[in-house]
Amino acid sequence: MSTRRAFLKFLAGLSAGFLPWYGWPETLKKVDALAVKASVENFPSAVNTGSAAIPAGKAFGAFGRVNPSYLKRTASDDIAVLAQPALAGRRAGSAGEGKAAAYLQDQMRGLGLQPLGDRGADGQRLYTQAFTIYPVVEEFANFYYGRHLTFSLGDPKDLRTPSANILAGLMGTRAAESVILSAHYDHMGIFEGNLYPGANDNASGVGSILDVMRRLIKEGVRPKSNVLLAFWSAEEMGFVGSSAFIKNPGVPLGGIRAVFNADTVGNGSLHEFALWADGENTAVRTLQAVARECNSSAPVVPNHGYDSDQYYFNLNHVPATTLMARTWLEKNHTPQDVPDFVNPQKVALASDILYKAVHRLAF
Ligand SMILES: [Zn+2]
Numbered sequence: 001m002s003t004r005r006a007f008l009k010f011l012a013g014l015s016a017g018f019l020p021w022y023g024w025p026e027t028l029k030k031v032d033a034l035a036v037k038a039s040v041e042n043f044p045s046a047v048n049t050g051s052a053a054i055p056a057g058k059a060f061g062a063f064g065r066v067n068p069s070y071l072k073r074t075a076s077d078d079i080a081v082l083a084q085p086a087l088a089g090r091r092a093g094s095a096g097e098g099k100a101a102a103y104l105q106d107q108m109r110g111l112g113l114q115p116l117g118d119r120g121a122d123g124q125r126l127y128t129q130a131f132t133i134y135p136v137v138e139e140f141a142n143f144y145y146g147r148h149l150t151f152s153l154g155d156p157k158d159l160r161t162p163s164a165n166i167l168a169g170l171m172g173t174r175a176a177e178s179v180i181l182s183a184h185y186d187h188m189g190i191f192e193g194n195l196y197p198g199a200n201d202n203a204s205g206v207g208s209i210l211d212v213m214r215r216l217i218k219e220g221v222r223p224k225s226n227v228l229l230a231f232w233s234a235e236e237m238g239f240v241g242s243s244a245f246i247k248n249p250g251v252p253l254g255g256i257r258a259v260f261n262a263d264t265v266g267n268g269s270l271h272e273f274a275l276w277a278d279g280e281n282t283a284v285r286t287l288q289a290v291a292r293e294c295n296s297s298a299p300v301v302p303n304h305g306y307d308s309d310q311y312y313f314n315l316n317h318v319p320a321t322t323l324m325a326r327t328w329l330e331k332n333h334t335p336q337d338v339p340d341f342v343n344p345q346k347v348a349l350a351s352d353i354l355y356k357a358v359h360r361l362a363f
Contacts, residue, residue, distance in 0.1 A: 002151070002236045002307065070110030071214050075207025075347045076339075078107075079266075082185065082203035083339050089196040091189025092133050092234035092241075093161030100185050101128065104166045104231050107210060111217055113168035116228065116250050129167050131244035132160035133234045138191050148333035149188050149196060151237050165241045166231040167250070170216060170223060172362060176255040177225035179362040180320075181209040181354060182242070183262045184235030184309055188333055199339045200325075201332050204266035204347050206231060211351040212358060225257055225362040232309050235263075242309035246316055256313075257361050258283035259320035263308040265350035266342035268327035271296040273350065276303055276310055281319035282361070283310075290356035294349060298323065323350060 081087075081103055088096030105127040108115065117129040135154030140147050166185070169178075183205030187198025197203075213229055228251065234240035246253070260283060265273070273291060275298050277284045284300060291298040300321075306329075313320030325346065331337045 002238060066112040066217055067110040070107060071218055073107070073210070073214065074344075075204070075211045075351060076342075076344050078207035078210050079199050079203040079339050079342055079347075082206060083197040083199040085195055085197075089189040089198060090185060090187045092186040092237055093163045094189055096189065097163065097186055097233065101164055101166055101231075101233075104185060104206070108166065108168040108229070111168075111213060113213070113229065114171055116167040116169050117165070127166050127168055128164040129245060129248070129250075130162055130164045131234075131240065133163050133237050133240050134160055136237055138188075143329060145330050145332070146334070149191055150333065151188075163233040163241065165233055165245055166229075167245070168229050170213065170227040170229075172223040172226045174224050175226070176252055177362075178228050178251045178256050179223075179225050179358055180228045180230055180256060180259040181212055181262070181358060182228075182230035182232060182259060182309060183209050184232040184241065186233045186236055186241075188236060194335045196333065196335055197338050199342050200266045200328075200337050201264040202235070202262070203339075204264060204342050204350075205262035208262045208265050208347050208351040208354060209260075211348070212355045215351075215355055216358070221363065223358075223362040226251065227358055227362050235309050239307070239309050239311050243312045246312050246318075253316060253318055256318050258286060258357070259310060259313045259318060260287065260354055260357055261309045261320060261322040262324075262350060262354060263322050264324050264328040264332065266325060266344075266347045267330055268325045268346070270343070270346055270349060272326040273298040273353070274301040274324055274326045274328070275299065275321045276301070276308060276324070277321040278314040281314075281321065283319040283321040283357075286357045286360055287321060287323060287353065290360065291353050293356060294353050296349065296353065298353070301326075323354065325350075 082100055087099050090097045090100045108127050115125040115127040117126040120126045136151040137154045139150055141150050184202050185206050188196035232241035277300055288298050308322040310320040310322045331341055
């Protein structure tokens with residue numbers, strides 16, 4: 001989750017109508033291209049994932065080469081890996097985030113999913129979709145539950161930092177149609193010597209959608225619509241990753257039937273979820289219907305200055321919504337957002353709701 005307050009400060013520091021991640025000067029774009037290339041090449045390839053590493057698959061179909069050990073993993077395993085101190089709070093553009101990216105790419109490969117990111121030097125698609133982020137400065141803000149760390153815009157004249165979304169898909173029989181399951185994998189990093197592990201925000205969302213994909217692959221039924229997994233970076237810096245995807249989605253935007261974004265799903269009362277969206281849409285209606293089937297509620301709630309990665313999809317008239325725990329703000333953006341704070345039952349319920357939603361639309 002990131003704060004609209006911080007996000008608006010991004011815009012306030014720039015000329016009116018100029019979105020910071022649109023319309024970069026041409027000279028900077030050239031610098032970016034080099035930086036981006038470096039970032040992709042420098043993403044660490046070795047991180048302790050708890051699974052045996054497998055070579056990159058060459059032939060990908062609806063179900064590529066699936067390594068059975070990857071199907072046995074759970075959302076709690078994912079949360080434990082992503083929130084470990086070695087990943088240093090996964091700040092967008094950091095080495096710790098690079099390790100998280102390597103972990104997610106390894107999972108995509110192990111599950112036999114088709115890479116849907118940028119094209120590599122050999123012309124083949126990668127799992128990474130690179131972009132760059134503006135420098136940020138940290139500040140504390142007082143919210144309902146206490147003091148939270150936020151980002152606002154640093155000096156925009158500085159060279160920007162490379163980062164990447166991770167994109168993969170289970171390809172359906174209708175190439176033009178997609179249902180997107182997404183979650184941001186970045187968090188706040190380390191500040192003033194304190195680690196912000198981001199177990200609930202948003203390793204929980206990442207684990208919940210990985211669980212959906214593991215379940216779909218175990219069932220082995222090819223979907224009609226493509227089911228895309230998208231792990232956004234730089235959500236905490238103003239939805240930069242999801243915004244970059246919308247500019248270069250790789251699938252027709254008009255063919256996206258719904259975006260189900262999971263953000264901070266693992267705390268609070270078990271059956272109480274909430275949604276963010278710009279009103280009624282297919283994604284909202286579907287999630288609400290399946291939440292009822294799971295004896296749960298998921299009302300659309302006011303943003304109160306916060307937002308998540310459904311934001312740019314909604315702006316572009318793509319049906320999208322963010323599923324979250326109703327009391328998501330608790331311990332959010334604090335060093336106390338550790339794996340023990342996350343309730344595995346709640347993550348499993350979120351995953352079940354998302355699974356049923358994908359099933360309704362993609363199969
Ligand atoms: Zn957040």
